[in-house]
Amino acid sequence: MKQLLKHGTVVSGVGCCKKDILIENGIIREVSPEICDGEAQVVDAKGKLIFPGFIDAHTHMDLPVAGTVTADDFYSGTRAAVAGGTTCIVDFATQYKGETLEEALENWNKKAEGRCSCDYGFHMAISDLEGAGETQVQAMIDAGVSTFKLYMTYPDMLLRDGELYRILKQLKKQGGIAGVHCENAEVIDALTAEAKAAGHLGPDTHPRVRPAGLEAEAVNRLLAIAKEADAPVIVVHLTCWEAFAKIQRARARGQIVFAETCPQYLLLDESCYKKNGFEAAKYVCSPPLRKKVDQECLWEALKTGDIQTVSTDHCSFTLAQKEMGKEDFTKIPNGMPGVETRGVLLYTYGVEEGRMTLEEMCRVLSENPAKLYGMYPKKGCLEPGSDADLVILDPHKPGIIQAKTQEYNMDYAPFEGWKLKGTIDKVYLRGNLVVDQGKVVSEKQGQYISRGKYQTDFN
Numbered sequence: 001m002k003q004l005l006k007h008g009t010v011v012s013g014v015g016c017c018k019k020d021i022l023i024e025n026g027i028i029r030e031v032s033p034e035i036c037d038g039e040a041q042v043v044d045a046k047g048k049l050i051f052p053g054f055i056d057a058h059t060h061m062d063l064p065v066a067g068t069v070t071a072d073d074f075y076s077g078t079r080a081a082v083a084g085g086t087t088c089i090v091d092f093a094t095q096y097k098g099e100t101l102e103e104a105l106e107n108w109n110k111k112a113e114g115r116c117s118c119d120y121g122f123h124m125a126i127s128d129l130e131g132a133g134e135t136q137v138q139a140m141i142d143a144g145v146s147t148f149k150l151y152m153t154y155p156d157m158l159l160r161d162g163e164l165y166r167i168l169k170q171l172k173k174q175g176g177i178a179g180v181h182c183e184n185a186e187v188i189d190a191l192t193a194e195a196k197a198a199g200h201l202g203p204d205t206h207p208r209v210r211p212a213g214l215e216a217e218a219v220n221r222l223l224a225i226a227k228e229a230d231a232p233v234i235v236v237h238l239t240c241w242e243a244f245a246k247i248q249r250a251r252a253r254g255q256i257v258f259a260e261t262c263p264q265y266l267l268l269d270e271s272c273y274k275k276n277g278f279e280a281a282k283y284v285c286s287p288p289l290r291k292k293v294d295q296e297c298l299w300e301a302l303k304t305g306d307i308q309t310v311s312t313d314h315c316s317f318t319l320a321q322k323e324m325g326k327e328d329f330t331k332i333p334n335g336m337p338g339v340e341t342r343g344v345l346l347y348t349y350g351v352e353e354g355r356m357t358l359e360e361m362c363r364v365l366s367e368n369p370a371k372l373y374g375m376y377p378k379k380g381c382l383e384p385g386s387d388a389d390l391v392i393l394d395p396h397k398p399g400i401i402q403a404k405t406q407e408y409n410m411d412y413a414p415f416e417g418w419k420l421k422g423t424i425d426k427v428y429l430r431g432n433l434v435v436d437q438g439k440v441v442s443e444k445q446g447q448y449i450s451r452g453k454y455q456t457d458f459n
Contacts, residue, residue: 001041002022002023002024002029002037002039002040002041003022003023003024003040003041003042003043003388003428003431004020004021004022004023004035004037004040004041004042004043005020005021005023005043005045005050005390005392006020006035006042006043006044006045006046007020007044007045007046007047008020008021008045008046008048008049008050008392009048009049009050010031010050010382011049011050011051011052011358011359011361011362012052012359012362012367012381012382013359013360013362013363013366013367013368013381014359015359016049016358016359017033018033019031019032019033020032020033020034020035021035021050021382021388021390022035022037022040023388023428023431024431025431026387026388026430026431026432027385027386027387027388027430027431028382028383028384028385028386028387028388029384030384031382031383031384043426045392047394047395047396048392048393048394048395048425049358049392049393049394049395049422050382050390050391050392050393051085051343051361051362051365051366051382051390051391051393052362052366052367052370052379052380052381052382052386052389052390052391053085053086053087053088053366053379053380053387053389053390053391053427053428053429054084054085054086054087054342054343054365054366054391055086055087055088055089055090055365055366055369055370055373055375055379055380056081056086056088056089056090056311056312056314056339056342056369057089057090057123057260057309057311057369057372057373058090058092058179058236058237058260058262058311058312058313058314059077059081059089059090059091059092059311059312059313059314059315059339060091060092060313060314060315060335061073061074061077061078061089061091061111061112061314062074062077062111062112063092063094063315065315065317065333065334065335066324066331066332066333066334067324067331068317068321068324068333070315070316070317070335071316071317071318071321071337071408071409071410072314072316072337072408072409072410073111073115073409074091074111074112074115074116074120075115075116075117075443075444076407076408076409077089077314077316077339077408077409078115078116078117078118078120078446079117079407079440079443080337080339080340080406080407080408081117081118081314081339081340082117082118082427082429082434082435082440083340083407083424083427083435083438083439083440084339084340084341084342084343084344084424085343085344085391085393085424085427085435086118086339086342086343087118087119087379087389087391087427087428087429088118088119088120088121088375088379088389088449089118089119089120089121089339090120090121090122090123090147090369090373090451091108091112091120091121091122091123092122092123092124092125092149093105093107093108093109093122093123093124093125093145094108094125094127094157095124095125095126095127095128095131095132096127096128096156097127097128097156098128098131099128099131100131100132100136101124101126101131101132101136101137101139101140102136102139102140103131104124104125105122105124105140105143105145108122109448112448113448114444115444116444116446116447117429117434117440117442117443117444117445117446118429118434118446119379119389119429119430119446119447119448119449120446120447120448120449121144121145121373121375121448121449121450121451122145123145123147123148123149123179124140124145124147124148124149125148125149125150125151125157126148126149126150126159126167127151127156127157127158127159129159129163129166129167132167134170134173134174137170137171137174137176138174140176141174141175141176143450144448144449144450144451144452145451146175146176146177146373146374146451146452146453146454147176147177147178147179147234147373147374147451147454148167148171148176148177148178148179149178149179149180149181149236150164150167150168150178150179150180150181151180151181152164152180152181152182152183152184152185152218152221152222153181153183153184153185153188153218153286154181154185155185158185161221161225164180164222164225165225165228165229168225168226168229168231168233169229169230169231171231172229172230172231172232175453177231177232177233177234177454178231178233178234179233179234179235179236179260180222180233180234180235180236181236181237181286182215182218182219182221182222182235182236182243183210183214183215183218183286183287184214184215184217184218184221187214187217188209188210188214191208191209191210191211192209192330195208195209196328196330201327201328201329202278202280202329203273203278203280203281203283203284203325203329203332204273204274204280204329205329206273206280206284206288206329206332207270207273207288207289210286210287210288212239212240212242212243212287212290212291212294213242215239215240215242215243215287216240216242216243216245216246219235219238219243219246219247220246222235223246223247223250223255223257226250226255226257227250227253227255232255232256232257232258232454233256233257233258234257234258234259234260234372235247235257235258235259235260236260236311236313237260237261237262237265237287237311237313238259238260238261238265238298238307239261239265239287239288239289239290239294239298240287240290240291240294240297241293241294241297244259244297244298244301244306244307247259247306248306256456258308258309258372259301259306259307259308259309260307260308260309260310260311261298261301261302261307261309261310262310262311262312262313262338263310263312263338263341263342263345263346264283264285264289264313264336264338264414265289265290265294265295265298266295266298266299266302266310266346266349266350267295267345267349267415268283268289268414268415269289269290269291269292269294269295270288270289270290270291272289273288273289278322278323278326281319281322281323281325281326281329281332282319282322282336282412282414283336283414284322284325284329284332284333284334284335285313285315285334285335285336286334299350299355299356302350302355302356302360302364303355303356303360305363305458307364308363308364308368308372308458309364309365309368309369309372310342310346310364310365311342311369312337312338312339312342313335313336313338314335314336314337314338314339315334315335315336315337316335316336316337316408316409316410317333317335318409318410318411318412319411319412320411321333336414337406337408337410337413337414338414340406340407340408341401341413341415342365343365343391343393343424344393344399344420344422344423344424345415345418345420346361346364346365347361347393347395347420347421347422348418348419348420348421348422352421352422363458366379366380366381367380367381367458368380368458371454371455371456371457371458372454372455372456372458373451373454374451374452374453374454374455375449375451375452376455378449379449387430388428388430388431389428389429389430390426390427390428391424391426391427392424392425392426392427393422393423393424393425394422394423394424394425395421395422396422397422397423397425398419398420398421398422398423399419399420399422399423399438400417400418400419400420401413401415401416401417401418401420402416402417403416407440423438424438425437425438429445429446430445430447432445
């Protein structure tokens with residue numbers, strides 16, 4: 001069946017204009033100012049914005065963490081994603097000690113297959129270099145897993161500097177690229193031991209033992225290692241101006257460094273950790289929320305293109321799960337939900353408040369992640385031949401974020417009560433209407449996306 005979207009404002013990374021879009025067999029066939037097709041079902045998008053489907057390249061669904069498992073699995077998590085306009089996620093398949101990468105990928109395929117309401121791909125998180133040799137990395141690339149995740153913190157995932165060097169050099173040789181979680185694990189451990197010895201056990205201690213300076217130090221160290229390996233890297237969930245300055249310095253000396261941030265670091269700050277009682281535990285994530293001056297830096301870096309993508313680091317836990325750390329903040333599962341509200345938050349508090357343009361929003365949510373994670377132009381743009389993944393945003397319909405209306409398997413919302421100046425009206429996934437009037441109307445339509453090599457030609 002053909003569908004014809006008429007009279008909407010089509011948003012790309014280079015401009016916005018009123019155009020019609022003809023969809024046939026899940027593919028965009030034509031985009032032009034005036035299309036007539038008597039066989040097509042007509043959808044009137046007058047007064048609405050049409051974006052390419054949003055891509056969230058940083059989610060954690062069905063992930064074992066701190067003695068529990070994230071509240072959202074691939075079923076609830078991808079329903080929430082598509083409700084928020086995200087038509088493709090890239091989750092983290094995780095290699096645990098003693099596993100090969102192929103075993104890890106098989107485990108995550110089983111978790112996701114047949115359960116996803118948006119398309120999905122995987123990064124491969126490497127924890128054991130013995131199971132991540134050249135043959136294994138090539139097997140991942142052949143399977144469409146072209147990006148990898150490395151951790152400089154967390155005991156089960158931590159890679160030492162020499163291991164980082166070895167795997168970065170290997171990935172450069174084989175055409176892969178790694179996103180890296182940058183924090184100084186050993187000093188964090190020392191600060192944590194001091195805090196606990198002093199009896200500081202509440203959630204407000206969490207940001208004090210993971211200060212911005214230790215993120216910046218780890219970013220600086222990563223970039224020094226990457227320079228020696230002659231390898232490009234992605235700094236994920238960037239939070240602070242100190243770390244951003246290290247990235248800019250590396251770029252000035254010729255290194256290829258990409259950066260990602262998240263809505264929580266753009267809109268929430270460390271004052272959340274001063275909330276009464278255990279309320280602050282809702283905001284325990286790593287790295288922690290920072291200062292308002294850091295928010296200003298991140299917004300400016302988005303505007304200048306120095307931060308390429310906004311993902312969510314969606315890693316959700318219920319209040320009951322968070323309460324595992326009621327007597328000891330180190331036992332609070334680290335993470336926050338975000339995949340359902342990212343688009344509307346960026347529209348309301350970014351575009352509508354003059355912090356970014358519609359074109360910049362399109363770049364950081366759609367085009368740039370599609371390019372960086374090897375999906376462009378199949379995903380990330382509204383061009384003939386691309387998948388018909390579209391988000392229709394109604395800029396005239398206000399909304400409000402409430403836990404009781406969200407798709408998450410969650411009992412709270414970090415942005416509870418925040419008002420929205422625009423809401424998601426419709427979402428198409430490969431031409432299928434999966435969200436209508438803000439409600440999920442078709443589920444489990446997601447497919448695995450085999451991804452190619454990263455691109456660097458950002459607008």
